[in-house]
Amino acid sequence: MPDPSVPAEILFQGVELSRGALVVLRGIDLAVQSGETLVLVGRSGSGKSTVLKLVNRMLLPGKGRVIVRGTATDQWDAIQLRRQIGYVVQEVGLFPHMTVQRNVDLVPRLLAWESERSVGRAADVLRLVGLDPAVHAQRYPHELSGGQRQRVGVARALAADPPLLLMDEPFGALDPITRSEIQHEFRTIQRQLGKTIVLVTHDMAEAFLLATRIAVIDDGRLIAVDTPRNIAGHTHPAVRALLQPLVEVSAAIGTAEG
Ligand code: ADP
Numbered sequence: 521m522p523d524p525s526v527p528a529e530i531l532f533q534g535v536e537l538s539r540g541a542l543v544v545l546r547g548i549d550l551a552v553q554s555g556e557t558l559v560l561v562g563r564s565g566s567g568k569s570t571v572l573k574l575v576n577r578m579l580l581p582g583k584g585r586v587i588v589r590g591t592a593t594d595q596w597d598a599i600q601l602r603r604q605i606g607y608v609v610q611e612v613g614l615f616p617h618m619t620v621q622r623n624v625d626l627v628p629r630l631l632a633w634e635s636e637r638s639v640g641r642a643a644d645v646l647r648l649v650g651l652d653p654a655v656h657a658q659r660y661p662h663e664l665s666g667g668q669r670q671r672v673g674v675a676r677a678l679a680a681d682p683p684l685l686l687m688d689e690p691f692g693a694l695d696p697i698t699r700s701e702i703q704h705e706f707r708t709i710q711r712q713l714g715k716t717i718v719l720v721t722h723d724m725a726e727a728f729l730l731a732t733r734i735a736v737i738d739d740g741r742l743i744a745v746d747t748p749r750n751i752a753g754h755t756h757p758a759v760r761a762l763l764q765p766l767v768e769v770s771a772a773i774g775t776a777e778g
């Protein structure tokens with residue numbers, strides 16, 4: 521559980537955001553503590569990606585403040601802020617004309633690391649996500665499977681060792697078996713690296729597997745922020761609706777076994 525004596529890594533205070541006439545986020549208050557994995561769930565269009573974009577200053581709030589590592593995002597230089605943050609999106613966004621190596625050590629090279637150090641770092645993070653650099657570093661993105669590309673996306677986000685990771689449906693496009701493998705590897709990485717992570721998914725099973733806390737967003741409002749165990753008992757209709765598929769699967773398995 522969050523310790524109120526430790527300053528939050530990410531703090532939303534009364535955040536509202538509109539896109540034209542559409543109110544996308546309403547009165548969001550949220551504190552993400554150092555080292556936790558907060559998983560943001562909600563149906564499509566509920567505002568999950570918007571929350572992440574407020575953290576890395578791709579968007580600024582209309583009302584309220586987003587404070588990252590002690591400084592409000594409108595006071596952060598966007599480039600400096602994004603150096604604190606690894607950002608992983610579902611579409612991955614690897615550069616097709618660059619090798620895996622070049623894609624992964626992009627940020628270290630931008631930060632003018634020595635070439636030996638950035639190559640070594642790329643190899644380390646590739647191993648961390650389960651790719652052998654000797655096999656994969658010189659390949660191009662089109663020579664990889666979807667799961668391997670997704671791993672490269674995670675490796676790239678980790679390359680410059682940022683303290684924060686924002687992950688927007690990072691495993692969404694994968695088949696269920698590959699997805700499950702990557703989720704389990706991700707848990708190992710989580711334990712090894714102790715990053716502060718905000719991960720968006722619409723998959724409740726993924727949320728239960730990866731979260732220290734789950735935040736449920738519905739139509740731009742945060743309606744619950746709690747541990748997975750406690751979320752399972754929430755009675756809010758929007759929480760129950762998200763849980764319903766899991767309930768149905770476990771009932772069906774129970775029937776099959778019984
Ligand atoms: P989620 O990630 O939960 O699916 P988003 O945060 O992407 O939802 O979007 C929340 C709402 O904001 C949606 O109604 C969406 O249509 C709207 N929206 C998102 N991006 C834009 C944009 N660039 N311009 C206008 N409306 C947008």
Ligand code: MG
Binds near residue numbers: 568569570688
């Ligand atoms: Mg989204």
